[in-house]
Amino acid sequence: QKEVEQNSGPLSVPEGAIASLNCTYSDRGSQSFFWYRQYSGKSPELIMSIYSNGDKEDGRFTAQLNKASQYVSLLIRDSQPSDSATYLCAVFSGGYQKVTFGTGTKLQVIP
């Protein structure tokens, strides 16, 4: 089992819709969870971090964490074509003391 799993996509949504990106992780000792956005040929940039169960909202972005189910998600409301990118889920594992990245989900927002 991979440490951090994401559906590679592409996930296609129409402009204005809600995009839902999902991530599961294997280490129950994981402490911190991050979503990075990466445009093609560019470096990742952090868009959300979440550390406790529940929802965390920042503008159009909402991160959701469920530690019992070992599941973290990112919702993007009112999706824009500029949101088209690959979204990387990253997990800090207390057991491994390092950040592990998923393979990323490619999001395409169709105008």
Next chain:
Amino acid sequence: DGGITQSPKYLFRKEGQNVTLSCEQNLNHDAMYWYRQDPGQGLRLIYYSQIVNDFQKGDIAEGYSVSREKKESFPLTVTSAQKNPTAFYLCASSPRTGANEKLFFGSGTQLSVL
């Protein structure tokens, strides 16, 4: 402007050649990291350093070497022992290593084999 500078942006390696990728940061961060990204893949950790003159192997260290002689600098050498070096290499830093530390990335170096 504070940030992380990687150079060169593109690099070509000949068979049997060692090449060095540069990474410099002026953020006064203690921790620095090197990741490799293959097409359609996530980031895989090569080496990381929590403090000057100390570094640890990541998940895919074979065929790579690093040094951390200065806080600001963390160069990566891709040796001839790395048989499949073509990839996008990303350097990152964080204030410290730890659960709540986000990573700041450089702009990356695309390494290709001639």
